[in-house]
Amino acid sequence: MIVDPYNSRVREYFTNPMHCGDVAGGAIGYFEDQGIRLRLSAAIDGDTITRLRFHAWGCPHTIAAAEATCRRFEGGAAAELEDFETGQIMKDLAVPIEKTGRILVLEDTVRSLGQAIRDLTDT
Amino acid sequence: MIVDPYNSRVREYFTNPMHCGDVAGGAIGYFEDQGIRLRLSAAIDGDTITRLRFHAWGCPHTIAAAEATCRRFEGGAAAELEDFETGQIMKDLAVPIEKTGRILVLEDTVRSLGQAIRDLTDT
Amino acid sequence: MSADLEPIYLDYAATTPVDGRVAERMREVQDRFYFNPSSNHFAGRRSAAVVDAAAGQLARLLNADPAEFLWTSGATESNNLAIIGAAKQRQHSGRHLVTLRTEHKAVVDVFRALEKQGFEVSWLEPDPDGRLPPERFQAALREDTQLASIMQTNNETGVVQDIQSLGAISRSRGVVFHVDGAQSVGKMPVDMAALPVDLMSITAHKLYGPKGVGALYVANGTAIEAQMFGGGQQRRLRPGTLPVDLIAGFGEAAAVAATRLEDDLTRLAALKAQLLEGIRDLDGLYVNGPEHDAYPGILNVGIEDVEGESLLLALEPLCVATGSACNSQSQEPSYVLRALGRSDIQAQSAIRFSLGRQTTREEIERAVSLYRGAVAKLRDLAPARTA
Amino acid sequence: MSADLEPIYLDYAATTPVDGRVAERMREVQDRFYFNPSSNHFAGRRSAAVVDAAAGQLARLLNADPAEFLWTSGATESNNLAIIGAAKQRQHSGRHLVTLRTEHKAVVDVFRALEKQGFEVSWLEPDPDGRLPPERFQAALREDTQLASIMQTNNETGVVQDIQSLGAISRSRGVVFHVDGAQSVGKMPVDMAALPVDLMSITAHKLYGPKGVGALYVANGTAIEAQMFGGGQQRRLRPGTLPVDLIAGFGEAAAVAATRLEDDLTRLAALKAQLLEGIRDLDGLYVNGPEHDAYPGILNVGIEDVEGESLLLALEPLCVATGSACNSQSQEPSYVLRALGRSDIQAQSAIRFSLGRQTTREEIERAVSLYRGAVAKLRDLAPARTA
Numbered sequence A, B: 001m002i003v004d005p006y007n008s009r010v011r012e013y014f015t016n017p018m019h020c021g022d023v024a025g026g027a028i029g030y031f032e033d034q035g036i037r038l039r040l041s042a043a044i045d046g047d048t049i050t051r052l053r054f055h056a057w058g059c060p061h062t063i064a065a066a067e068a069t070c071r072r073f074e075g076g077a078a079a080e081l082e083d084f085e086t087g088q089i090m091k092d093l094a095v096p097i098e099k100t101g102r103i104l105v106l107e108d109t110v111r112s113l114g115q116a117i118r119d120l121t122d123t
Numbered sequence C, D: 001m002s003a004d005l006e007p008i009y010l011d012y013a014a015t016t017p018v019d020g021r022v023a024e025r026m027r028e029v030q031d032r033f034y035f036n037p038s039s040n041h042f043a044g045r046r047s048a049a050v051v052d053a054a055a056g057q058l059a060r061l062l063n064a065d066p067a068e069f070l071w072t073s074g075a076t077e078s079n080n081l082a083i084i085g086a087a088k089q090r091q092h093s094g095r096h097l098v099t100l101r102t103e104h105k106a107v108v109d110v111f112r113a114l115e116k117q118g119f120e121v122s123w124l125e126p127d128p129d130g131r132l133p134p135e136r137f138q139a140a141l142r143e144d145t146q147l148a149s150i151m152q153t154n155n156e157t158g159v160v161q162d163i164q165s166l167g168a169i170s171r172s173r174g175v176v177f178h179v180d181g182a183q184s185v186g187k188m189p190v191d192m193a194a195l196p197v198d199l200m201s202i203t204a205h206k207l208y209g210p211k212g213v214g215a216l217y218v219a220n221g222t223a224i225e226a227q228m229f230g231g232g233q234q235r236r237l238r239p240g241t242l243p244v245d246l247i248a249g250f251g252e253a254a255a256v257a258a259t260r261l262e263d264d265l266t267r268l269a270a271l272k273a274q275l276l277e278g279i280r281d282l283d284g285l286y287v288n289g290p291e292h293d294a295y296p297g298i299l300n301v302g303i304e305d306v307e308g309e310s311l312l313l314a315l316e317p318l319c320v321a322t323g324s325a326c327n328s329q330s331q332e333p334s335y336v337l338r339a340l341g342r343s344d345i346q347a348q349s350a351i352r353f354s355l356g357r358q359t360t361r362e363e364i365e366r367a368v369s370l371y372r373g374a375v376a377k378l379r380d381l382a383p384a385r386t387a
């Protein structure tokens, strides 16, 4: 049984990634592993992430997951980054099991962004 | 390469065997072997075979060969029966090699008819 | 060979014409879904979806799971893959195999090949009507028996084996049970959920589908060894680019069969009765195989004292079989009929009429008259027995 | 998967659409000659004559004797039959076999299976452009070498081996020489009377013929063991009911190919040049396989620092291949490109464009712009290397 490996959300996020880019001078999370590279950069206002952008090198699920992450957290509280849920993103994007590792790399990147924000606000 | 196993002459002789039958009171040649049965009967006038008829039980080549034999010898001299040529009949009817035995049975039948005619005229 | 003769085709057991809906579906797939179903692009996935849909159609006909089918090139390949594949898979537990003497060549010759490779085969004898009594089957199974193969409908006589009972015995003894279903699937009700069968061979061209495609039903959990190696298609069990149009046609043929099975059987039974009534008074005529409870699309009759090859030619333009379709180029008497106790000469006079969806009452009438005429003619031609 | 997308099909090496004349011929045969060519009646013989005519067409394309072809279900089966069949036939004289690391899976996996059965296989390395130097081949042959198998045109890169020289070496050493011709027959001139080749695999669906039928060329005098058992068809070497319509379509496809071979090659060369010109200035672009003297229907390019799976998706509606068609469902980097010295990451970015008879200059233009756009987009998406 072969179906489209990309559900409509993956296709949409991959085709029109509205959050691709950089926040100049923002906080940065970066990770590379599993053959993918991910970078998130954020502008913070108080506790709020006002802009969240990504760069990604990897398969369509990786790119879509990065876009999904930006949509999820932009406009929210930085503290919510702790709530990053791999299960939800795996489900929303129908990520195949064998790509779980890549979503964990995204989790690491998000965590590294949270740390960077904490470092910024701590100083 | 599969072609029609029956050439047009076999088909004609098999479909319309004009010499099937018996010559009442005539000389008779009979033989059975190789899973076939052949019977020839002839009316003689002096040295001439005036009527020649056959009965045959066997494959289409056997039946056509019997018909061909009647056509060949009817109206001819009884002595010509000695000239029965298996090679010619094999060729004319495109008899497959593996059926050579059946044509030899026909030869035996023709010979047995020749003997019967000789027996008749000798007495 | 009389290029203008219009055949009266009563050889549906050899192969069937392609159903109209099937041909249409194949054309559509050829035009719009000719892509390689293994290709990693959206067009390829469309072809893959066509294949899936066909598996669904076949599964519905047989009340099976679509994942239980492997696509092959026909029943010959399916039989080879099933029998060799299961025998090799299990050879470390035992090398004894069981089959029936009246199987199709595509089973018989596979077992012969396995015998040469050191397997031991028990060749069971059917009863004179062609049936294998379950007790005989049960008695043949041993501790080291790994596989049994029994066909459902016999291609020469139409006799139908009791697959339900035979399969139950097999299963109770842990013996893998293969069924050659080439002459039954799509022609009579076959319910894989109810039948204790592990492997079943199917071919599309006997059920108004295309030639060149078949399937092997492999019940979930039944392990077989691949017999061909190549790309990763079909879980590596049968590699090669999938002929998506043929598979689609096969699926469509299964769907058509599902809707007309009962009607077909009723029609065929009436036509077969008409045929037999039309000739049964002939001197020396007998039916090969059972007169009742056989598949109604096949009637095999012999007649005393008529030579088979001449009978066949005299029957033209009737197209019927002597021996089985698949080895009919040889003039050898049918081993199937010999196993039913017929003599060589009797076997050689046997004619298999096989009827199908396009067969009409008028064709049967002509067949009757051609058969009667041919027999009369050949008997006229023959020397009197006492000559 | 965007059900409405109209594919731009540049995956002709995976499979081709059926030629119009071929489709017409198949329809005619399905309607008028659907009979079983093994049937012993005049209708069956008409089907047999159709098969003979097709063998004649194939033989004319290849300058061979029509009796030198066995019909199979495709090149996968042909490769299996040729390689296993010849290896087993000759195993009592020796068990050493020779092949190339960059063969198609349908050759590689067959040799792997033979290795497990106690044969010894030498896996030759090609040069970085994919070519096998005849000296290397010669050096690999031993006293006990029985069979060598080298493909003509590689399905991933289009590199063409020097079959003439390799075959001559094989012949001089008494080694049976098999050639996988799936990607060459009907696409470039192949003259069996001139080539020292004993066995050649062919498949119809790569030359605008139907899927599900292929052939194995077996030079007169070359003995192989059957791998399937069943009816007496095809001198017992490959039993099963012949799919007469597919075979007729295959023959017609061969006839069409014979008339357009040269024109096809010229057109394809121009289109390939257009494609390469359109993208070769891209940063980090390189050609996999030789840039010259390869089969012009295939262009395989890699590009630095672009991820392959995303590239393929970004190229939609372009239908092209990554890896080879037959194992493209796996995400493994192509072993063929790895053997040419590419890294895993390089191999994963490779795109095989394969062009065919329906390919237009406009399609190439769109392919160029889609490829350039996709590369630019993915590079924009990627983090800077120094991030």
Ligand SMILES: Cc1ncc(COP(=O)(O)O)c(C=O)c1O
Residues within 6 Å of the ligand: C013, C014, C073, C074, C075, C076, C077, C104, C106, C151, C153, C154, C155, C180, C182, C183, C203, C204, C205, C214, C325, C326, D239, D240, D241, D242
């Ligand atoms: C009972 C049976 N098994 C197997 C086969 C072989 O099928 P195929 O011609 O599809 O290989 C046939 C018909 O030829 C058959 O009647």
Ligand SMILES: Cc1ncc(COP(=O)(O)O)c(C=O)c1O
Residues within 6 Å of the ligand: C239, C240, C241, D013, D014, D073, D074, D075, D076, D077, D104, D106, D151, D153, D154, D155, D180, D182, D183, D203, D204, D205, D214, D325, D326
């Ligand atoms: C070089 C080569 N050999 C063999 C094959 C297998 O051919 P088929 O799909 O007809 O089995 C292919 C294509 O899939 C091929 O490209």
